[in-house]
Amino acid sequence: MSYTRRDFLKATLGASTMLSLASGAPNILVRAASAGAARRDDRDTVLVVVQLSGGNDGLNTVVPYADDEYARNRPTLRLQPKDVHKIDSYLGFHPRMEAFSRLYKEGHLSILHGVSYPNSDRDHDGAMRDWHTAEPEDPNCQTGWLGRAADSVWHTNRKDTPAVFVGPIVQPFGLRAEHVIVPSIQSPDDLTLDSTLGESQPSERFRADKDNPLLNHLRDCTANARANSRRIKAIAKAGASTAEYPAFRLAGTLRTVAQLIRADVGIRIFFTELGGGGIGGFDNHANQLGNHCSLLGHLSESLAAFVYDLEKDKLLDRVLLMTISEFGRTVKENGRRGTGHGVSAPIFLAGGKLKGGRTGSHPSLTDLDNGALKFHTDFRRIYATVLDRWLGFKSRPVLGRQFEPIDVLNV
Amino acid sequence: MVGQTEKPPDPRWAWAAYEPDADRPWNLAQAGHLYRRAAFGANWEQLQQALSDGPQRTIDKLLRPQAETAQFNRTYDEYEAATGSVDQLRAWWLRRMIQTPHPLQEKMTLFWHSHFATNAAAVKNARLMQQHVGLLRGQALGSFRILLKGILQDPAVLLWLGAEANRKASPNENLARTIMETFTLGPDHCTENDIRNAARAFTGWFVLRSKLRYISREHDNGEKQILGRSGNFARDDVTRIILEQPATSRRLVQRLYRWLISETAGPDEALILPLAESFATDYDVLKLVETMLRSNLFFSPAAYRRRIKSPAEFALGIVKALEGTVSTTQLANDLADLGQNLYNPPTVKGWAGGQHWINSTAILARQNLASALLRGSGPYGDKLNPWGIAQKHGCATPESAQSFLLDLFLQGSFGPDVNDALLKTRGRQDDDGGGRTRSLAHAIVTLAEFHLA
Numbered sequence: 130m131s132y133t134r135r136d137f138l139k140a141t142l143g144a145s146t147m148l149s150l151a152s153g154a155p156n157i158l159v160r161a162a163s164a165g166a167a168r169r170d171d172r173d174t175v176l177v178v179v180q181l182s183g184g185n186d187g188l189n190t191v192v193p194y195a196d197d198e199y200a201r202n203r204p205t206l207r208l209q210p211k212d213v214h215k216i217d218s219y220l221g222f223h224p225r226m227e228a229f230s231r232l233y234k235e236g237h238l239s240i241l242h243g244v245s246y247p248n249s250d251r252d253h254d255g256a257m258r259d260w261h262t263a264e265p266e267d268p269n270c271q272t273g274w275l276g277r278a279a280d281s282v283w284h285t286n287r288k289d290t291p292a293v294f295v296g297p298i299v300q301p302f303g304l305r306a307e308h309v310i311v312p313s314i315q316s317p318d319d320l321t322l323d324s325t326l327g328e329s330q331p332s333e334r335f336r337a338d339k340d341n342p343l344l345n346h347l348r349d350c351t352a353n354a355r356a357n358s359r360r361i362k363a364i365a366k367a368g369a370s371t372a373e374y375p376a377f378r379l380a381g382t383l384r385t386v387a388q389l390i391r392a393d394v395g396i397r398i399f400f401t402e403l404g405g406g407g408i409g410g411f412d413n414h415a416n417q418l419g420n421h422c423s424l425l426g427h428l429s430e431s432l433a434a435f436v437y438d439l440e441k442d443k444l445l446d447r448v449l450l451m452t453i454s455e456f457g458r459t460v461k462e463n464g465r466r467g468t469g470h471g472v473s474a475p476i477f478l479a480g481g482k483l484k485g486g487r488t489g490s491h492p493s494l495t496d497l498d499n500g501a502l503k504f505h506t507d508f509r510r511i512y513a514t515v516l517d518r519w520l521g522f523k524s525r526p527v528l529g530r531q532f533e534p535i536d537v538l539n540v
Numbered sequence: 541m542v543g544q545t546e547k548p549p550d551p552r553w554a555w556a557a558y559e560p561d562a563d564r565p566w567n568l569a570q571a572g573h574l575y576r577r578a579a580f581g582a583n584w585e586q587l588q589q590a591l592s593d594g595p596q597r598t599i600d601k602l603l604r605p606q607a608e609t610a611q612f613n614r615t616y617d618e619y620e621a622a623t624g625s626v627d628q629l630r631a632w633w634l635r636r637m638i639q640t641p642h643p644l645q646e647k648m649t650l651f652w653h654s655h656f657a658t659n660a661a662a663v664k665n666a667r668l669m670q671q672h673v674g675l676l677r678g679q680a681l682g683s684f685r686i687l688l689k690g691i692l693q694d695p696a697v698l699l700w701l702g703a704e705a706n707r708k709a710s711p712n713e714n715l716a717r718t719i720m721e722t723f724t725l726g727p728d729h730c731t732e733n734d735i736r737n738a739a740r741a742f743t744g745w746f747v748l749r750s751k752l753r754y755i756s757r758e759h760d761n762g763e764k765q766i767l768g769r770s771g772n773f774a775r776d777d778v779t780r781i782i783l784e785q786p787a788t789s790r791r792l793v794q795r796l797y798r799w800l801i802s803e804t805a806g807p808d809e810a811l812i813l814p815l816a817e818s819f820a821t822d823y824d825v826l827k828l829v830e831t832m833l834r835s836n837l838f839f840s841p842a843a844y845r846r847r848i849k850s851p852a853e854f855a856l857g858i859v860k861a862l863e864g865t866v867s868t869t870q871l872a873n874d875l876a877d878l879g880q881n882l883y884n885p886p887t888v889k890g891w892a893g894g895q896h897w898i899n900s901t902a903i904l905a906r907q908n909l910a911s912a913l914l915r916g917s918g919p920y921g922d923k924l925n926p927w928g929i930a931q932k933h934g935c936a937t938p939e940s941a942q943s944f945l946l947d948l949f950l951q952g953s954f955g956p957d958v959n960d961a962l963l964k965t966r967g968r969q970d971d972d973g974g975g976r977t978r979s980l981a982h983a984i985v986t987l988a989e990f991h992l993a
Contacts, residue, residue, distance in 0.1 A: 269702055269714045271887040283896075290901040308892040310879030312901050322904060323911040326982040342804060343848055346895055347903070347988035354904040394900070 172521040174447055175390055177435075178275070179379070180301060180402045181428070181454040182409020184253070186421060187474030187502065188460065190226070191240055191491075195219045198494035202461040206418055206468070216240075220491060225426040228433035229477075236485035237436050237445070238477060239537055241511060243492045245473040245504030249456060252470075253408050256455035261303035263509050263528055274512055275398055276306030277527045278520070282397075283309050286346065288353040289395030295382050298406035317365055317388045322358040357394040364392045372438035379403045380431035387438050390448060397520060403428055411454060415465035428452070436479055445481030449519050449538070451511065452477045459500045471501030476511060482539045510535050548808045554837040555814060558595060566595055570839055572951035576993045577800055577847070578602045578833055579643035581857035584933050584948055599833050603681075603826065607641030613677070620670050626660040629670055630872035630882045637856055638865055648680035648829065649673065650852065651799050653882070654890030656691050656723060658700045660883040665696070665750055669883055672696035684792060684823035688779050691723065695747045701888070704747040708760045711739035718888055720782065729787035730767065737764040741773040789820035793828065800832045802846035803894040811837075845992040848897050851878035853993055854906055858913055858985055861948050864923040866913060871920075874909050878902060898991070907986045914982050916974075927977035938973040942980050949984050 193199045194210040195218060213221030214230035222230045232238035246265055250256040259265040263274035272280075279291040294300045294313045304311045314320060322328060365388060372387070374380040379401065386399045403424065404410035413420055432450065439445040457474030473492055492502040513532035516524035518540055525531045560566035571590035575582035579602065582590070590598040613636075620632050637646045653676055660669045672694055679687035691697050698704050703715035716739035721727045744759030745752065764773045766781050773781070782788055793816045797807050819828050832838055849857065852875055859866055872882060879902060885891055916922040929948075930941035942962060946952060962983050984990065 285895055288900050290899050293901070305886060307887050307889060308896045310896065310899070310902055312877065312879075312905065320901060320904060323908045325915045326911050326979045341845060341992075343846065343895065343992060344988055347848070347898060347991050350898050350900050350903045351986075351988055353900040354907070357900055358904060 173393075174449065174519055174521065175397055175399065176515055176520055177383075177386055177399045177401065177448060177450040178303070179428070179432070179450060179452045180303075180400070180404075181411050181424075181452055182257075182402060182404030182406050183411030183413075183454070184256075184456045184458055184470055185411045185452075185454040185474055186413070186417065186458040186468055188458070189417075189421060190223055190425060191216070191242075191475050192221050192223060193219055193491060193494065194221050196494055198460070202494070204462065205466045206462045216487070220487075222429075223422070223425050225422050226429040228429040232433055232436060232479060233485075236483060237440075237481065238479050239483045239485055240487045241476045241478065241506060241535070241537065242487060242489040243473045243502065243505040244476045244489075244508050244511065245456065246507050246509065249472050249504070251456060251472075253412065253455060256470075258302060260453055260455055260508060261301060261305075263512055271305070272307055273301070273303035273305040274527055275303050275400065276309070276311060278516060278522050279304070279309040279311060279398065280306050281522055281527055285342075286349070288346075288350050291396065292398035292400070293389075293396055294400045295385050296400075296402045297378075298402060301400060301402065301406070304400055314385070316385055317361050317392070320357065320389065320394065321361050322355065328355070357392070360392040360394060361389065364388055372434070372441070374434040374438070375427075375430045377427040377431050379427050380434055383431055383435035384438070387435055387444075390439065390444055391442060403431075413458075413467045414463065414469065415467040417462075417467045432479055440481065447481075449478060449480040449482065449515060451479075451515065453508070457502055460494055460497060460502060461500060469500070472498050473502045473504035476508070478537060484537050484539055488535060488537055506535070507532065514538065549811070549837060549840070549842065551808075551811050551814050554811055554840075555831055555835050557834045558836045558839040560595065564839065566591070567951075568947060569844075569951040570595065571598065573839070573844055574598060574602070574833070576849075576853070576857070577647075577838075579647060579860075580637055580853055581860040583861055583863050584929070584944075587948070587951075595839070596834070599830070602644050602833070603830055605642045609640070609642040609645065612639075612641055617674065621667075623670075624666055626666050626669055626883050627869070627872065629660075629666060629673070631868040633673065633882055634852070634856075634868035634871055634875075635865070637852065638859055638868070644829070645677065645680050648825070649677045650850075651796070652676040652680060652687070654885055654893070655795060656687075656697065657885035657888050657890035658694075658696050659885055659887075663696045663699045665699070668694075668696040668699070668750055673883070679825070681826040681829060682824075684819075684825055685779070685783060687825075688724065688783070689776065692719065692742075692775055692779060693745075693752055695750055695752050698745070698747045698752070703742075703745075706739075706743045706745045706758070708743045708758045711736070711743050711760065713739045715739065715742055716778075719778075722888055724782045724788045724791065725785055726787055726791045729785065734766050737766045737773075738778050740764050741766070741778045742775055745775065783820075783823065786816065786820060789823070790816040792816075793819055796828060796832065798847075798894075800829065801838060801843045803848065804846045845989065847993040848894055849991055849993045850891065850893060850897060851875045851880040851906070852882070854878075854991060855909060855913065857949075857990070858910060858981075859924065862924040862926055862929050862981075864925070866920045866923045874912070878905050878909065903991075906991070910982055910985045914978050914985075916978060925974070926981040927974045930973075930977060938976045938980070941973065941977050945977070945981055945984055949981075950987070950989055 189206060189208060192208050192213050194208065194213045200207050208224060212224040214227055215221040229238060246259065250259055261273045262270040264270040275292055282291055290312060291309060292304055292311045294304055294311060297315055300313045374384045382401045386401065389396055410424055436445060439448055453476065454474060457471040458468035459471045462468055489506050496503060509528055509532045513524040513528060514534040514537065516522045516527055518534055518538050568587060568591065571587050572582060575586060616632060616636050620629055623629060640646050653673065658672055663669055675690045675694060701715045701718055703712040706712050713735055716735045720730045720735060720738060740760040741764055744754055744756060746755055761772055763770055766773060766778060767785060769781055790812060793812050794807065815828060815831060837843060855871060855875060879897060880891060912918055913920050913924055926945060927941060930944050933944060935941040935944050962980060
């Protein structure tokens with residue numbers, strides 16, 4: 130266990146809980162837990178992905194309010210300069226994203242402009258699949274980039290689960306792995322032991338067949354599962370009421386993620402979702418304004434609650450959150466006060482180790498790709514950045530080739 | 541079973557039929573081992589019957605059951621045909637595994653499902669998926685030659701591999717690659733050129749409105765070179781050529797070894813070779829399975845508990861032992877959460893299995909599933925009643941039920957201190973045995989040993 134983790138657990142649970150965790154557990158648990166810590170990945174950083182399903186309208190998220198082309202193309206959808214939360218003399222956050230504006234000023238939020246990929250798909254399924262596989266050129270790719278990342282750090286003695294999906298929808302394809310099982314959970318309860326029938330405490334003494342490697346792995350995992358379950362229960366008891374989260378589904382999901390980060394159970398990748406999956410809530414071909422506004426409110430406030438919750442417990446430096454969405458939308462609004470499928474959009478990063486500010490220029494509103502904002506940054510460069518520089522996984526085997534990382538992290 | 545050192549066994553000894561003797565007696569542990577591998581576990585009567593029948597007769601029954609398997613399968617085929625969704629197909633399959641008079645057939649169907657891994661989410665057609673698994677079941681213990689031919693003609697497989705249109709102008713290499721690299725020879729036994737030429741031989745075959753069609757003008761009639769042979773080959777020539785390659789039978793025997801014998805270490809080449817040579821002569825799956833199940837090696841420490849149960853084997857092991865039937869709709873969902881979503885293997889390579897099934901989260905979810913199955917309330921109701929089963933088989937007190945359940949689930953081989961440890965199991969102590977026995981059963985099936993097949 131690293132210094133910060135031990136420090137934190139002590140601070141949160143109090144020395145007595147730490148003591149009871151240690152003394153209540155049979156020796157095998159304590160030994161297994163420390164052996165596990167020694168074998169853990171070198172880093173303890175955590176990646177949280179928030180998928181915005183449906184194709185987020187970047188133009189009405191980070192708004193070029195001072196651009197005449199924006200006003201001209203968006204007669205009914207345009208957001209007024211007086212309402213946006215100004216970043217500079219050209220750009221501002223959507224009026225409902227006050228929380229993002231605050232995070233941005235504090236350096237806890239970065240904007241990456243103009244992100245997409247060559248020959249991008251404008252069909253929901255196709256585009257989302259490309260973002261999930263990170264292999265747009267291979268229609269037969271059967272694994273997701275985070276599934277491959279999880280596979281890449283698997284070894285025979287590994288006890289921890291490297292990645293989980295948190296949410297009520299079908300697990301997104303990005304987590305599809307060839308070898309590792311990536312669980313889907315909805316609350317921390319899904320990772321605690323049901324003790325209706327009691328918790329047996331098998332001792333090691335009576336076990337024969339000590340040279341069976343499968344049996345040893347099973348015993349290690351069983352001990353680890355018990356220890357993790359206790360930690361999650363203890364965290365839930367100790368800190369459930371202190372952090373304030375708004376009553377949005379995404380906020381509840383991120384609260385669960387925060388609880389699991391706090392419980393320190395070795396999960397490195399969390400995948401979450403906003404918009405409902407499938408052709409999600411961000412797909413606004415008609416009457417976009419109200420719906421989009423509400424979703425951005427959910428995103429901005431849920432994410433801010435998550436950041437402040439982690440910051441309070443000095444865990445923010447271990448966490449990097451990124452948003453993804455299958456595409457941006459057309460610059461020009463359609464005749465039904467909505468927008469069509471586009472190309473590039475901004476990606477947001479949040480966390481405690483960001484350089485902050487904006488990266489890349491805002492795409493031109495006149496030099497377009499078939500009515501949509503052109504891209505200048507391949508999303509796989511961001512994937513490479515989080516794999517190589519944040520998680521400490523090797524990106525080349527996961528992404529098939531080396532993409533140039535982007536200098537956005539303070540690590 | 542314990543204490544014998546593991547050195548590479550002599551192949552002749554390994555594959556000769558096991559004959560019980562004083563050193564290696566036929567006992568409850570061996571009978572339980574056989575039923576875990578050749579079925580989904582056993583109930584008490586089956587274990588007792590096996591003890592009195594001896595190994596050969598027990599294996600006869602597992603390989604060629606007297607009961608009306610054909611009639612059973614027809615009935616279930618009809619149930620399945622009446623469903624419109626893959627969710628229901630999953631539930632019917634699990635019910636088959638529980639109820640079938642021929643569990644080895646379902647066990648091998650599951651083996652082929654992971655071998656010819658085809659994913660329903662990609663096929664998007666429940667009827668085609670039913671036909672696909674029906675094909676696997678029909679040849680589960682039949683002919684690998686017929687099975688492979690069937691796979692190449694199976695609309696579900698072609699749709700899954702994006703090979704619904706095999707045009708002369710653009711042969712589908714994914715189909716050829718998967719057939720050769722994943723389903724038969726293995727990646728090191730064919731070249732890119734072999735794959736390209738096999739793809740040309742497959743041209744002309746289409747899936748149109750969910751049916752296989754041949755359009756002769758789309759077939760490439762040119763000369764092809766495949767695995768050192770040349771000629772104007774068509775689809776069936778490719779299967780013939782693939783089956784002539786020693787790499788094919790070797791790979792299949794290796795895979796079945798992992799399924800029936802051991803997952804711990806790659807088997808010695810010398811061990812695989814005699815079976816592979818024999819398998820290559822007729823591709824008779826039943827004969828191969830029979831050789832493995834009857835063998836000295838199968839009943840040796842090299843095989844005993846040297847496999848990790850898949851989630852289905854874990855759950856059904858509890859259900860079968862306790863002689864109940866639970867909601868398989870719920871069970872299919874719970875197994876998917878444990879990583880085994882029937883009809884939806886993750887990739888064309890199937891489930892990796894072995895230690896990949898197990899990490900801390902998976903163990904925790906298995907324990908919670910066991911609790912849900914055994915607690916007598918909740919989604920699974922009270923279909924499983926360990927105390928009732930213990931009483932049925934002659935136990936009068938919870939203490940005697942405990943050693944009965946240890947024999948039933950794990951066939952002993954533990955010292956008396958296991959009993960002591962389990963007796964300390966917390967749980968409801970205030971009733972006449974029902975609640976306590978549920979806690980004991982849970983404590984037993986959550987022991988690490990129970991996760992091993």
